[in-house]
Amino acid sequence: MKKLIIIPAYNESASIKETIEEIKYRAKGFDYVIVNDCSTDDTRAICEKNGYNIINLPINLGIGGAVQTGYRYGYNEGYDIAVQVDGDGQHNPEFLESMVKYITTNEVNMVIGSRFINKEGFQSSGTRRVGIKYFTVLIKILTGKVITDPTSGLRMVDRGIMKMFAYDYPKDYPEPESVVAVLRKGGKVKEIPVIMRERNGGVSSISIKRSIYYMIKVSLAILIERIRK
Structure with a gap:
């Protein structure tokens, strides 16, 4: 079974080396690819200096475009997971x-x-937890499925979903919307408990100023996704 780790990276120079070295040590059965989303710091230089497997995007596509690039790479290279x-x-x-x-x-x-099943480790900020709970309720109303951590970026998919995401993936704050897309297609989504940590460096793509935009935009996107044919 071919297994791929997709690592979207935008200005992660403070943590990317430690992240990759830990993956190489603790996830030996996996290949990996870093998708450098046109970082303006030393992310690219660090990756190239250390010989990491990296795709350098020519323009900034945002988290959705970076992750989709990883899925396209994985699908084209014949990965199963x-x-x-x-x-x-x-x-x-x-x-x-x-997870495998x-x-x-x-x-x-x-x-x-999901960090919220056993409630161990870093539980995110209070403001973000409010948003997470909101999306949990919205997804439950629209799909009947309870997803305790719909904004979690730690998510594994099979080859069928990899193909789907390679050609159709949300561009902006994609996690809740992509879960609804899988459920809408009749896919089975489950959660397992994990322990997450605080970020080692960099800046979250969801700032306080963008929280209202995030809530409105993703809510509308989920509603549209739910009624798509």
């Missing part, structure tokens, strides 16, 4: 094998690593 791991050190690669075991033995299409 792909998992997104953020480049800021929040996601512990020790949980990846558990779950997705293969339970015949599901997407497995999300």
Whole structure:
């Protein structure tokens, strides 16, 4: 089974080396690709200096475009499973094998690593937890499915969903919307408990000033996704 870790990276010079070295040590059965989203810091230089597997985007596409690039790469290269791991050190690669075991033995299409099942480790900021709870309720209303951590970036998909995302993936704050897309297609989505950490460096793409925009934009996108044919 070919397994790929997709690492979207924008200005992650403070943490990218530590992230990749931990992946190489703790996730030996996985290949990886870094998608450098036109970083303006030393992310590219660090990756190239260390010989990391990297795709350098010519323009900034945002998180959705960067992750979609990873899925396109994974699908074209014949991978069976792909998992997104953020480049800021929040996601512990020790949980990846558990995710593989779950997705293969339970015949599901997407497995999300949730920090809220066992409530261990870093639980995110209070403001963000409010937003997470909001999207949990919205997704439950629209799909009947409870997703405790719909904004989690630690998510693993099978080859069928990889193909779907390679050609159709939300561009802006994609996590909640992409979950609804999988459910709308009849896919099976499950969560397993993980422990997340605070970011080692860089800046979150969701600032306080953008929170209102995020809530409105993603809500509308989820509603549109739900009624798409």
